Amino acid sequence: MVFSSITFLFMFLPLALIAYYAAPRSWRNMVILLLSLVFYAWGEPVYVFLMIGSIVLDYFGGLLIQHNRKDKNKQRFIFVTVLVLNLSVLVFFKYYGFIIANINSVLGTTLQIRELPLPLGISFYTFQLISYIADVYMGKVRAQKNIINFGAYISMFPQLVAGPIVQYSDIEEQLNEREESIYKFGEGAERFICGLGKKVLLANNLGLIWREIKVMPTSELSVVTAWVGIIAFTLQIYFDFSGYSDMAIGLGKIMGFEFLENFKHPYMSRSISEFWRRWHISLGSWFRDYIYIPLGGNRKGLIIQLRNLFIVWFATGLWHGASWNFIVWGVYFGALIFLEKVFLGKLLEKVPAVIAHGYTLIAVVVSWVFFEAVTVGGAFDYIGVMFGFGGNAVIDGMARYTVRTNFIVLAIAIVAATPLIRSLINKLKTKYDFNGIVAVVLCNITILFIATAYLVSESYNPFLYFRF
Incomplete structure (x- = not known):
């Protein structure tokens, strides 16, 4: 079940909110846990038991670690055991086929690969499990004694399948006590509708542009067509993922939770380092806190920094x-960030902002080719066309037609990727008081109505991050 579906919007969500607010406050975490398990089982009826097993494992693992504070060896053994089990589940379901395929390629073996469906959200909730057990082990938080509260934290349906990755330390107090109010409910509803509009009205339409272009042989692409296609995907993945994050944050707020921001207009960045402080913030924070800093971070010289960055970005x-295309994508960003740490960052601070911004946008757009390509070779072929190395035409009829028929959605998307619209909404609310608020409410109702109409009539409604 996805948020941008009629089933979720007009069946699951209303019933979920009625159940949540009808329950006494002391039962609401139980309601969240049950609703989340139903939400997950809707699409993954078997794998819901995998999630329950992971919750039970880490719940008791946390308690055992805390109980054995005085016995460091036993504490370390429990931590490593739980950590290995968590990672083993993720590796088995997500990387089993990849590992076997590479063994066959390197050793010339013919080991059979059995296709395993990927449990929804396993990359996200596994990272939450790891952050919890690591924080308990390091003494940053106390183990959660209430298994209902812990289960609600791990399985919480607003951010279950695609984040943001919520660290336990950020939500510990809210699990025990949080404030629900009409004002927060309204804020959450507005944020949810904003995310729904991003996903349905922008990401889906941008995805149609990219879907037509990405299936074309690179020999038939013009330079402009290649750029238009990957720019459409660049905008699509932003509105797809940030839209989901907005919906998750909005739903959390409706139920009284405050989740941290996951996107802050990343395409406004003037360096790749800044881009990754604005893009998928919860993932970047996780890798920083649980891999980069434990490895030594920036403290041990340039070679060690390079090693640490390589490990982090390979893992990312x-x-x-x-x-392999995702690995190349990650290492590509790691290399750029290393260059910025060595010399490029200081240079970017001195050049005009438009040059720094242009460098960042081009580097990011190129990165999405690696991200979306089926093979690394295919990515380089596509990039070759973009920069005129393939001998392709500069512009053709396909390019003209695509730009002409999609100009409005591309223009709206580019503006919406900046802070301009959010600034305008805030100005309406503050400058025009009641009339401004009414205008914003009417705008939200209009977005909800149009998005619903699209969902009823359109069949193209992918969600890119479900596959991760």
Whole structure:
């Protein structure tokens, strides 16, 4: 079940909110847990038991670690055991086929690969499990004694299948006590509708542009067509994923939770380092806190920094998918960030902002070719066309037709990727008081109505991050 579906919007969500607010406050975490398990089982009836097993494992693992504070060896053994079990489940379901395929390629063996469906959200909730057990082990938080509260934290349906990755320390107090109010409910509803509009009205329409272009042989692409296609995907993946994050944050707020922001207009960045402080913030924070800093971070010289960055960005790429193109995508970003740390960052601070911004946008757009390509070779072929190395035409009829028929959605998407619309909404609310608020409410109702109409009439409604 996806948020941008008629089933969720007009059946599951209303019933979920009625159940949540009808329950006494002391039962609401139980309601969240039950609703989340139903939500997950809707699409993954078998794998819901895998999630329940993971919750039970880490719940008791946390308690055992805390109980053995004075016995460091036993504490370390429990932590490593739980950590290995968590990672083993993720590796088995997500990387089993990739590992076997590479063994066959390197050793010339013919080991059979059995296709395993990927449990929804396993990359996200596994990272939450790991962050919890690591924080308990390091003494940053106390183990949660209430298994209902812990289960609600891991399985919480607003951010279950695609994040943001919520660290336990950020939500510990809210699990025990949080404030629900009409004002927060309204804020959450507005944020949810904003995310729904991003997903349905922008991401889906941008995806149609990319879907037509990506299936074309590179020999038939013009330079402009290649750029238009990957720019459409660049915008699609932003509105798809940030839209989901907006919906998750909005739903959390409706139920009294405050989740941290996951996107802050990343395409406004003036360096790749800044881009990754604005894009998928919860993932970047996770890798920083649980891999980069424990490895030594920036403290041990340039060679060690390079090693640490390589490990982090190799893992970041691999986290996104079991394929070499994702690994190349991750290492590509790691290399750029290393260059910015060495010399490029200081240079970007001195050049005009438009040049720094242009460098960042081009680097990011190129990165999405690696991210979306089926093979690394295919990615380089596509990039070759973009920069005129394939001998392709500069512009053709396909390019003209695509730009002409999609100009409005591309223009709206580009503006919506900046802070301009959010600034305008805030200005309406503050400057025009009641009239401004009414205008914003009417705008939200209109977005909800149009998005619903699209969902009823359109069959193209993918969600890119479900595959991760």
